[in-house]
Amino acid sequence: MWIKKLGLLLCCLLFLSLPVAGYCTDTTTVQEPQTVVVQLTQWNKLKETINQQDMTLTTLQTKLNLLSQNSTGQEQTLMTLNSQLTDCKSQFNLIKTQLANATISLNQAEQALQQNEVLSQTLTKQIKGLEHKISVLQRQRDMWAAGCGILVGVVIHDKLV
Template sequence: MLRTTIETQQQTLTELAAKLQTLSASSTKQQTALTELQQELESSKAATAATKSSLTTAQDSLQTANDSLTRQSESLQTLTRQINDESHKYIVAKRQRNAWAVLCGALMVYAMTK
């Protein structure tokens, strides 16, 4: 009976040793996987930081371009107003010249008829 108990305990110890070896190997694999995942996480963090930096630079460039477009739009509006003002002055001057030409022509006709 004692011998059976000892053999059972030895068998149990052998089984436990095998399970411990399996767990140890599994633990090593898990540790390796964990290390790889940590490296991947660090790589992802670096990529995210680089992307954030690129986005910030792009946003700054877009803001600069937007400011430039706003200035160009204002300049274009000013130029349009100046062209319209000059066009109006030209039309007024042409009307005045035509009016004077008609008046002078009428005075010449009047002077010739007298």
């Protein structure tokens, strides 16, 4: 907004100086200096107006410099923030990649655990089957031993009698 006002003021001053520039180009030949008679009050009012405009221009220039400095500071801040944003994005992508790799590893571990569970169940069934066979074989052995013991006792009893 201040920049627009400063530009408008500079345009007005340029337009005011155009007649002076035309006058200067028209007086390329040496002529007697012309004098203008002005009342003292008008002269003082003109000087005061010129001084006010000069102070206004100085103030506007100072404000423009301040705005330019603020703009430069904001640009630097924006560049810093953009740099930080780029860093955050790269770290996010790295974490995202690591998370994807961890998810893959977790899925592989779950599959391995499921396979191990299936193998464990199969092994448990085989162990129970073997334990059953062993107990059946032990019973058969005991039955054969008892049967042989009885047979030997009968044979010995028949020979004694």
